[in-house]
Amino acid sequence: MHVLLLKEPRDGESGPDPYIKELASHGHKATLIPVLSFKFVSLNTLSDKLFQPEKHGGLIFTSPRAVEAVKMCLEADERREEWNSSVKDKWNSKSIYVVGKATAAAVRNLGLNPLGEDTGTADVLSSLIIEREDTNIPPLFFPCGSIKREVLPTALRGNGVPLETLTVYQTAEHPDLEKNLNNYFTEQGTPASIAFFSPSGVKFCLEVVRRLSGEHMAQIKFAAIGPTTQDAMTAEGLCVSCAAEKPTAEHLAAAIAKALQ
Numbered sequence: 001m002h003v004l005l006l007k008e009p010r011d012g013e014s015g016p017d018p019y020i021k022e023l024a025s026h027g028h029k030a031t032l033i034p035v036l037s038f039k040f041v042s043l044n045t046l047s048d049k050l051f052q053p054e055k056h057g058g059l060i061f062t063s064p065r066a067v068e069a070v071k072m073c074l075e076a077d078e079r080r081e082e083w084n085s086s087v088k089d090k091w092n093s094k095s096i097y098v099v100g101k102a103t104a105a106a107v108r109n110l111g112l113n114p115l116g117e118d119t120g121t122a123d124v125l126s127s128l129i130i131e132r133e134d135t136n137i138p139p140l141f142f143p144c145g146s147i148k149r150e151v152l153p154t155a156l157r158g159n160g161v162p163l164e165t166l167t168v169y170q171t172a173e174h175p176d177l178e179k180n181l182n183n184y185f186t187e188q189g190t191p192a193s194i195a196f197f198s199p200s201g202v203k204f205c206l207e208v209v210r211r212l213s214g215e216h217m218a219q220i221k222f223a224a225i226g227p228t229t230q231d232a233m234t235a236e237g238l239c240v241s242c243a244a245e246k247p248t249a250e251h252l253a254a255a256i257a258k259a260l261q
């Protein structure tokens with residue numbers, strides 16, 4: 001059966017996207033349509049902060065995009081050299097917190113050792129940080145996107161853990177989103193299942209999906225990558241057929257396969 005994945009392709013991965021591969025192993029044909037576009041901002045400020053690890057108690061990354069912004073700051077040879085020779089070790093002597101496997105993998109590529117890979121959501125990660133950190137540390141540094149949820153900052157500040165945030169990328173609707181959705185529905189028809197990967201995805205796609213699927217809307221099995229996305233879908237009046245137990249390709253594919261049985 002046809003499954004539509006409303007998500008960004010994995011950066012720098014050779015071969016098929018893991019979600020497409022996992023769904024194929026369950027006998028389903030998945031297509032990926034990117035929903036968001038990203039613009040990096042404040043990279044000079046980010047660079048300054050990255051090269052002053054002594055001013056911070058640790059790092060927090062909740063998306064691969066934030067890690068990508070860091071990577072951009074290290075593109076100059078002398079910067080990369082300084083990072084490799086001393087700066088990354090100074091960060092590694094502190095805690096580097098992440099949500100999810102994709103973010104953890106990107107962090108490892110920078111030579112950093114991530115903690116919290118299996119937390120899966122900002123709620124669970126904030127509990128881990130509160131458990132581990134003292135309130136008298138220098139602020140944890142959290143480079144993030146313009147549409148970040150306030151769960152993590154609110155939880156940390158509420159428990160007295162000092163935090164400094166910096167917006168390093170802005171999120172907008174992908175310029176070809178509507179055209180790509182139109183083409184998909186024209187060529188493939190209404191999919192058996194549609195998976196959402198973020199509240200922004202719900203916001204930018206739902207109206208177009210409703211229009212294109214028309215009377216077939218009720219037959220679609222809607223899937224969510226996690227609880228935050230599921231909440232956004234429910235708030236829009238969508239009936240969510242399944243949600244991934246953890247935000248991984250294996251868990252989502254298994255959930256969709258079960259819903260489509």
